[in-house]
Amino acid sequence: MSLPLVGQAIAFCRLSAGVRELGGTRQVLTRFRSGEAEKESPASGRDRRNRLSHQRKVVQNLCGGADGLQDYLDFSRHCYNGASTTMLDESIQELLSRSLGRIASANSLEELEAVRVDALGRKAGLTQFSKEMGKLAPEERKHIGQLLNSARQQIEEALESKKQYFAEPDLRARLGAEWVDLTLPAPGPRRGHLHPITRIQRELEDLFVSMGFAVLDGPEVETEYYNFDALNIPAEHPARDMQDTFWLDGGNVLRTHTSPVQVRGMERLGPPLRMIAPGRAFRNESVDASHEHTFYQLEGMMVDREVSVAHLLFFMKTLLTAIFKREVTVRLRPGYFPFVEPAFELDIQCLICGGPGCPVCKQSGWVELLPCGLVNPNVLRMSGIDPEEWNGFAFGLGLTRLAMMRYGIDDIRLLQGGDLRFLEQF
Numbered sequence: 515m516s517l518p519l520v521g522q523a524i525a526f527c528r529l530s531a532g533v534r535e536l537g538g539t540r541q542v543l544t545r546f547r548s549g550e551a552e553k554e555s556p557a558s559g560r561d562r563r564n565r566l567s568h569q570r571k572v573v574q575n576l577c578g579g580a581d582g583l584q585d586y587l588d589f590s591r592h593c594y595n596g597a598s599t600t601m602l603d604e605s606i607q608e609l610l611s612r613s614l615g616r617i618a619s620a621n622s623l624e625e626l627e628a629v630r631v632d633a634l635g636r637k638a639g640l641t642q643f644s645k646e647m648g649k650l651a652p653e654e655r656k657h658i659g660q661l662l663n664s665a666r667q668q669i670e671e672a673l674e675s676k677k678q679y680f681a682e683p684d685l686r687a688r689l690g691a692e693w694v695d696l697t698l699p700a701p702g703p704r705r706g707h708l709h710p711i712t713r714i715q716r717e718l719e720d721l722f723v724s725m726g727f728a729v730l731d732g733p734e735v736e737t738e739y740y741n742f743d744a745l746n747i748p749a750e751h752p753a754r755d756m757q758d759t760f761w762l763d764g765g766n767v768l769r770t771h772t773s774p775v776q777v778r779g780m781e782r783l784g785p786p787l788r789m790i791a792p793g794r795a796f797r798n799e800s801v802d803a804s805h806e807h808t809f810y811q812l813e814g815m816m817v818d819r820e821v822s823v824a825h826l827l828f829f830m831k832t833l834l835t836a837i838f839k840r841e842v843t844v845r846l847r848p849g850y851f852p853f854v855e856p857a858f859e860l861d862i863q864c865l866i867c868g869g870p871g872c873p874v875c876k877q878s879g880w881v882e883l884l885p886c887g888l889v890n891p892n893v894l895r896m897s898g899i900d901p902e903e904w905n906g907f908a909f910g911l912g913l914t915r916l917a918m919m920r921y922g923i924d925d926i927r928l929l930q931g932g933d934l935r936f937l938e939q940f
């Protein structure tokens with residue numbers, strides 16, 4: 515059934531007036547239009563249902579009965595887009611200004627978050643409005659779309675700047691507390707220091723240089739000749755077994771001691787000669803707290819006319835006094851090394867107990883420290899020096915061992931272990 519257009523318009527006006535009379539809002543109409551009023555859930559309560567049915571009656575009445583209402587609805591469908599666009603428009607504006615108001619008066623981040631959820635949340639505000647947009651004519655959809663975007667943007671911006679406002683005191687507090695004085699000099703790279711063995715080595719080099727000794731260097735990969743033969747240790751000599759040797763392809767060795775540098779020194783410099791040769795030596799040892807495959811020695815040699823054990827003792831005492839920074843008592847025991855004759859083991863009186871005996875000196879009162887002796891004439895001869903005219907002394911100091919004694923280090927592996935926590939203590 516349809517009313518003439520004028521009739522429809524009149525019905526619409528009457529209806530709108532009536533609805534307004536009901537204290538009515540647009541929602542009343544909208545609900546009836548979409549049939550939503552009928553679907554109201556029972557949970558909305560008896561009062562609400564009563565009110566709705568009352569409203570329905572009034573509206574029907576205004577429209578001249580149920581058919582009149584239907585006519586009104588048909589007619590209003592013509593007008594609906596226009597009316598509903600306006601309504602949406604207003605609702606969006608209203609939501610926008612309400613949200614901006616809430617943002618302006620918000621006192622905490624939590625309040626801001628509540629506004630965001632209400633206005634921009636998935637189940638609320640603008641999002642709901644944008645769902646309505648589907649029902650609109652294309653040109654209205656465009657208008658409402660722009661409106662929604664601009665509202666969303668304004669709300670987002672207002673939220674953001676209010677958030678900044680809240681963050682600002684925090685930031686200012688942090689900036690006040692955490693500051694860097696850019697005028698201070700940069701700390702620069704962390705400075706290291708010399709390894710304890712290098713320190714001792716340099717001290718001894720200075721000492722010997724002050725007594726007229728040259729500091730010589732020699733290869734760590736050494737020939738069999740310099741490492742053994744030239745030191746009076748020919749092949750098959752049992753003394754070769756005293757040193758567990760790393761043999762290399764081609765018959766060379768990792769030098770087992772610094773003594774080969776004696777020979778190189780004698781060959782190069784000739785007599786009279788005073789030299790020391792600090793450096794690394796290698797033995798094929800199984801490693802434990804007191805054995806390392808790599809360790810440091812300091813070799814020494816003096817070749818001159820009429821060199822005696824007295825000279826040897828003088829230099830050794832000078833050396834040990836410099837190392838331990840006090841007068842030390844020494845003794846010589848017979849030793850055996852094929853390149854010196856006589857050979858000695860030089861012991862020092864125990865610095866811990868001073869003689870009576872303690873765990874460090876194994877109750878003997880003496881600590882074995884320094885093998886030495888007078889250079890074997892064979893060694894001089896092999897190096898082209900006439901033993902009738904020249905003689906000399908030689909010694910081999912274990913630098914690693916000495917560093918351990920001086921600094922009280924009880925595990926030799928620490929020295930080459932590369933652990934900075936250990937090294938930083940020196």
Ligand code: DAH
Nearest residue numbers: 771773885886887908909910
């Ligand atoms: N080269 C020997 C070794 O490493 C130590 C040594 C002993 C060196 C007596 C000497 C010396 O110069 O005279 O076992």
